[in-house]
Amino acid sequence: MANSAVARVGRDAISETLGREIVDGAHRSGAVLTLESLQQRFGVSRTVARDSVKVLESHGLLYSKRRIGLVVTAAKHWDVMSPSVIAWRLASADARGAFIELTQLRIAVETEAAALAAARRTEVQAHQMLDLAATMRRLGESEQLTEFITADIAFHRLMLEAGGNSMFAALADVVAEVLSGRTQHGLMPTRPMPEALDAHDGVARAIADQDPREARRYMEVLVDEVRSALEE
Amino acid sequence: MANSAVARVGRDAISETLGREIVDGAHRSGAVLTLESLQQRFGVSRTVARDSVKVLESHGLLYSKRRIGLVVTAAKHWDVMSPSVIAWRLASADARGAFIELTQLRIAVETEAAALAAARRTEVQAHQMLDLAATMRRLGESEQLTEFITADIAFHRLMLEAGGNSMFAALADVVAEVLSGRTQHGLMPTRPMPEALDAHDGVARAIADQDPREARRYMEVLVDEVRSALEE
DNA sequence: TAAGTTCTAAAGGTGTGATGTTTGGTTCTG
DNA sequence: CAGAACCAAACATCACACCTTTAGAACTTA
Numbered sequence: 001m002a003n004s005a006v007a008r009v010g011r012d013a014i015s016e017t018l019g020r021e022i023v024d025g026a027h028r029s030g031a032v033l034t035l036e037s038l039q040q041r042f043g044v045s046r047t048v049a050r051d052s053v054k055v056l057e058s059h060g061l062l063y064s065k066r067r068i069g070l071v072v073t074a075a076k077h078w079d080v081m082s083p084s085v086i087a088w089r090l091a092s093a094d095a096r097g098a099f100i101e102l103t104q105l106r107i108a109v110e111t112e113a114a115a116l117a118a119a120r121r122t123e124v125q126a127h128q129m130l131d132l133a134a135t136m137r138r139l140g141e142s143e144q145l146t147e148f149i150t151a152d153i154a155f156h157r158l159m160l161e162a163g164g165n166s167m168f169a170a171l172a173d174v175v176a177e178v179l180s181g182r183t184q185h186g187l188m189p190t191r192p193m194p195e196a197l198d199a200h201d202g203v204a205r206a207i208a209d210q211d212p213r214e215a216r217r218y219m220e221v222l223v224d225e226v227r228s229a230l231e232e
Numbered sequence: 233m234a235n236s237a238v239a240r241v242g243r244d245a246i247s248e249t250l251g252r253e254i255v256d257g258a259h260r261s262g263a264v265l266t267l268e269s270l271q272q273r274f275g276v277s278r279t280v281a282r283d284s285v286k287v288l289e290s291h292g293l294l295y296s297k298r299r300i301g302l303v304v305t306a307a308k309h310w311d312v313m314s315p316s317v318i319a320w321r322l323a324s325a326d327a328r329g330a331f332i333e334l335t336q337l338r339i340a341v342e343t344e345a346a347a348l349a350a351a352r353r354t355e356v357q358a359h360q361m362l363d364l365a366a367t368m369r370r371l372g373e374s375e376q377l378t379e380f381i382t383a384d385i386a387f388h389r390l391m392l393e394a395g396g397n398s399m400f401a402a403l404a405d406v407v408a409e410v411l412s413g414r415t416q417h418g419l420m421p422t423r424p425m426p427e428a429l430d431a432h433d434g435v436a437r438a439i440a441d442q443d444p445r446e447a448r449r450y451m452e453v454l455v456d457e458v459r460s461a462l463e464e
Numbered sequence: 465t466a467a468g469t470t471c472t473a474a475a476g477g478t479g480t481g482a483t484g485t486t487t488g489g490t491t492c493t494g
Numbered sequence: 495c496a497g498a499a500c501c502a503a504a505c506a507t508c509a510c511a512c513c514t515t516t517a518g519a520a521c522t523t524a
Contacts, residue, residue, distance in 0.1 A: 034474095034475070034476085035475075036475080046476095050476090064476060065476080067473090067475050067476075068474090068475070069475060069476075070476090
């Protein structure tokens with residue numbers, strides 16, 4: 001039953017492919033596709049083509065119009081906070097731009113998240129944060145970069161979740177992406193700076209002490225470093 | 233061809249209804265629906281039922297599993313930043329909780345956005361911001377609350393867009409929602425405080441002056457007010 | 465010539481029946 | 495009792511028919 005003429009492809013793969021193409025600019029805003037063309041191209045039935053389109057449509061990448069077809073939407077209407085769109089942008093030609101925007105978002109959210117975490121953290125979370133800060137220091141000073149980043153990600157995720165704001169928590173994956181991407185984008189020294197280690201410590205202690213103001217202050221230090229790295 | 237037994241309902245209305253129900257907790261995490269049950273309930277064909285499900289699926293509210301059906305996802309997996317989900321949450325029983333989270337997000341993003349706008353604004357945007365700040369003062373002092381809020385929304389939207397970060401710009405609608413919702417949630421005095429007017433002025437001037445540090449400082453003033461209102 | 469009207473065909477929307485595919489459960493067997 | 499074999503449920507996909515909307519062409523008319 002293999003289709004020899006066309007690379008037969010699963011349902012998700014189609015929206016995945018099209019999503020990447022649109023975000024990548026392969027189809028300009030206003031460009032028109034048709035279900036028929038998708039059926040041809042991917043060798044699938046109308047049902048599957050429509051399913052894929054539905055996904056893209058609900059992320060705002062296109063909309064379908066009778067008698068016209070599938071109209072690609074301008075970037076300003078994309079659901080740019082959705083994990084799928086973020087992933088597509090990070091895989092696009094403008095990955096760097098996306099990365100910078102994500103970093104700016106992270107910077108914005110994390111100072112507030114630190115303060116929130118200080119106000120809301122549980123006892124267990126407080127201990128975990130202190131532990132992670134200590135781990136980061138140890139790994140950072142012995143230059144075990146991979147393990148360091150893992151701990152760093154866990155630290156930030158925990159902090160974002162401890163604040164009790166689900167929208168902040170939802171950014172944990174984004175932050176993880178940004179943190180592990182920093183090395184590729186030359187935004188990270190091979191050896192974590194002592195100031196950064198101190199600041200992580202400070203944040204953890206402030207959160208444990210339930211001191212939002214202090215937590216914010218230390219997080220500002222971290223974030224300032226990232227900002228200046230961004231401006232190079 | 234009207235279906236008399238069941239209230240026949242359009243395609244979008246179904247995902248809308250189900251989305252609200254799930255977000256509202258009417259279907260717990262792990263609950264299972266079937267396409268068949270949706271067809272029955274809404275009096276639609278499989279095609280339409282599947283379309284609706286696809287939308288919910290791409291926002292992470294459920295996933296479909298063979299031999300099982302449509303499984304409602306835990307809240308932590310929802311695409312909580314997507315405009316649809318935000319709207320559903322704001323229409324749910326926990327609207328207040330959603331509103332608070334959105335406000336926290338707004339607070340987080342806007343300080344950073346002010347600084348970004350100062351760095352990136354065009355000449356035209358600088359003038360518009362100054363104008364809007366002046367308009368807000370006039371309307372605020374004459375207690376024209378409705379018009380004031382309109383100007384307020386325009387001000388914040390412009391600022392968010394001026395920074396050039398598409399993720400910040402995407403929050404403009406959310407911020408608009410929060411700003412106009414403040415009155416309903418008792419987070420806003422009937423007469424804008426003079427300090428708030430001054431701060432808006434300050435932000436506008438700093439952005440016009442391309443002074444990120446100052447823009448951030450004034451925005452902090454605004455945001456501090458909102459924070460304290462939130463803590464009551 | 466310009467403006468309005470009618471018509472038509474293109475493209476998505478919806479409905480249905482048949483068939484494929486996965487997979488949780490059940491039953492059978494050694 | 496463990497594991498293999500089997501079954502049936504529910505979604506996945508396909509094919510096809512028909513409905514609905516609507517951009518644009520053709521046509522009319524002032």
